[in-house]
Amino acid sequence: MNAAVGRRPGNADTRGDIVEAAKRVFAAKGYDGASLRAIAREAAVDPALVHHYFDGKASLFVAAMALPFDPRSVSDSPTSSSVSVGARVIEGFLTMWDEAEGTGSSFAACVAGMAASTSVADAIREFVAERVWQNKPTNPGESAGLTRQRRALVSSQLMGLAFTRYILRVPPVSTATPRQIGRWAGPTLDRYESGVID
Numbered sequence: 001m002n003a004a005v006g007r008r009p010g011n012a013d014t015r016g017d018i019v020e021a022a023k024r025v026f027a028a029k030g031y032d033g034a035s036l037r038a039i040a041r042e043a044a045v046d047p048a049l050v051h052h053y054f055d056g057k058a059s060l061f062v063a064a065m066a067l068p069f070d071p072r073s074v075s076d077s078p079t080s081s082s083v084s085v086g087a088r089v090i091e092g093f094l095t096m097w098d099e100a101e102g103t104g105s106s107f108a109a110c111v112a113g114m115a116a117s118t119s120v121a122d123a124i125r126e127f128v129a130e131r132v133w134q135n136k137p138t139n140p141g142e143s144a145g146l147t148r149q150r151r152a153l154v155s156s157q158l159m160g161l162a163f164t165r166y167i168l169r170v171p172p173v174s175t176a177t178p179r180q181i182g183r184w185a186g187p188t189l190d191r192y193e194s195g196v197i198d
Contacts, residue, residue, distance in 0.1 A: 015053045018043045022064035027119045031061060031126040061127055065113065065120070068100035071131035086193065087179075087186025089132060093158050094178035097166065107166040129155035139195045146195065153192040161185060 021043035025034045036057055040047040054060040062070050071093065097107045114121035129151040139146075161181060164173045173181060 014043075014045060014049060018045060018050055018053060018060070019063050022060050026061060026064055026123045027117055030119065031057075031123040031130065034123075036060070058127070058131060061123070065124060065127075066105045066109065068103060068105035069096045071128050083183075084186045084190050086189030086191075087182035089154075089182075089189060090158065090161065090185050091178045091182035093132075094161065094165065094181060097162055098178060101166070107162050111163065111167055125152075125155055125159070128158060132158065142195060150192050150195060154189060157185065157189055157192065 018039065022034075022039045025039045025042050028034075029038070034057065036050050036054075037047050039060065040050045043050075050060070054063065058070060061067070100106050110124065114124055132154060161173065164170050165181075166174075168174075176184075
């Protein structure tokens with residue numbers, strides 16, 4: 001009897017196969033351009049299996065890029081006591097990378113992946129901007145171009161601080177606490193988020 005034709009059901013390796021397929025799709029299409037259906041096609045599985053293992057594109061991206069956390073949780077960090085929104089976001093972002101140091105998902109490992117592929121770098125940049133920005137409303141009457149500009153500036157500030165802290169290791173950014181850095185750089189992030197960038 002012939003074997004059944006069609007998408008294969010889940011098995012012990014299905015989650016890993018989906019993650020590997022996601023790496024390829026994210027690298028080819030970026031974060032914004034990738035879809036769960038495209039990833040399911042690449043993995044040759046039913047789209048329902050992708051939803052079974054992952055609660056959305058963001059959680060799948062975290063797994064595919066071996067990120068130690070989802071930046072979605074940064075701005076809502078309950079442990080942060082910094083006074084401004086920008087300071088709280090920076091403190092949360094660096095605290096999570098601090099906790100990931102020494103693991104296979106450190107910032108250095110993330111940078112190695114970005115250096116190996118400009119497409120991966122683009123995808124991570126899009127992802128960080130989208131996740132950190134998701135609860136920030138646009139200003140009334142603001143153009144889509146200005147919103148993208150502000151998102152890019154927020155992303156560049158966060159990734160630049162992390163690069164200086166973990167890769168270049170430039171004091172005092174490399175030696176100060178995340179809370180201190182948040183207080184120093186928070187006003188800049190606040191300005192980007194408010195739309196005052198002229």
